[in-house]
Amino acid sequence: MDLFNQWVKLCQNKRLFETTPEKVFKNCRVCSKHFAEKDFIANRRLNRQAYPTKLLPEGKALALSRDCKFIETSSGIQHNVDELLVGILKQIRLREFREKKKSGLKRENHKLHGSKTSLSLNIAREILQKICMNDISKSKSCENLHVL
Template sequence: MQHNLQETRSYCTSEPRLSETETPPQRRKLSQRRPQQHPQRKSNAFLDVPTMNMHHLRVSDDEDLDRLRTFSASKGGIINRGDSFRRRRSRSNSLAPVSPIHPRIGALAGCTDMDMQEGVNSHPPVDVYHVEMLGAAGSGKQSLVSQFRTSDCINAYDGPECDENEQNISIILNNIESELKFRINQREAKDELEKADAFLVVYSCVDKESFTRAKNILAHLQDMDLIRTRPIILVANKIDLARSRAVSAQDGKCVACTYGAKFIEVSVGINHNCDELLAGTLTQIRLKKEQNRIQGNRDTSPSPAHWYKSRSVMMASMKARQMLTWLLGKEDSKFKNCENLQVL
């Protein structure tokens, strides 16, 4: 009778029954507290993968690497295809024959030193163009060139500026590679300006004095007869400072159209339109070179003296067009083409 009562209690109890193979909770907690030390077995069946030295692969600090900007032009505008890196060119305008970044990279790719040397020798030549950066001090010329070097926003207003007066930027535009040498000119001597293939006249839209300086530079270039055969782009920088704007976009367009230049508004601080300006500069150089080749030595443009005399007339004409545009609410074709860097 007592044996049956114990069996009934065991069946009616709400506590879970532990099987013989299960561990009680008290022992389970104690076993978890004890650190289990397993002997580490090091297998020699596989080769250890070497750790890549990231400091060695930092392309920004590697003096032997160049950044290659890639763009494509379409009806919708400029498309940034990204940046790539390669070995820096030698003075003979070819890739420098050096070893790969990491020895395993070349081995995995199956490239030998002979293959690399053949690739270096077969690299086609690249057209090199010189671009003069002109404008008042503090307009952001150096910061703009620094932003040209990368697709990332570098916040050039706060970043350190480069002390080099000339910086080279390699660009692939529509599958054709070129190299632009940007030079920040302070002297504006004729012998130096005549070597340029294009001019970027930069002013700050929050500084009227820099805008006046830009107009004087355009007049100076026109007096030296450097406008007819070279593209000129008037660049309004710092448009992100909208509350402090002192020069309107219409005033910039009016001045640009007066001198037959292109016009664009950019902001280095937020990386706005910087890629469009970089690719547009190369496009303007190529289009102008082709136009000069077709025209040859034919002088179909008016003389500098004629331009100097009609400069005030041209300015008045642009002001009249600007007024009509404001009254009719329709943008004039001349002002519209002024901002299109894909056409002459």
């Protein structure tokens, strides 16, 4: 029973919380990509004490809580390695672009500082920020590496 509870906790599948261990054992299958090689015995069957350790949802939850990006990779089988490298480069370029844009706005604001145009622009910006109540440049997804 303890091993079953550990499985349910690791998988974070809501259906499993509402099902008996016997029903899960008879009806549910788990993908082999969630297990290390040491967890398998003959004919690719799982060791009876094995529990999922790879590609679990906890990594994604941690990324969301820390407001950072998340991508599963495996250098051994070259899974998502290229996408990760391209994503990192894209993140660097997006941040550089955002910084250049901010510094350009500051210089522009400096030229207009104190003018009626500057006041109007600042008021309009504040109103739009209050209406939108969010930063459009940030992605809500921790998996999309092509946006900040």
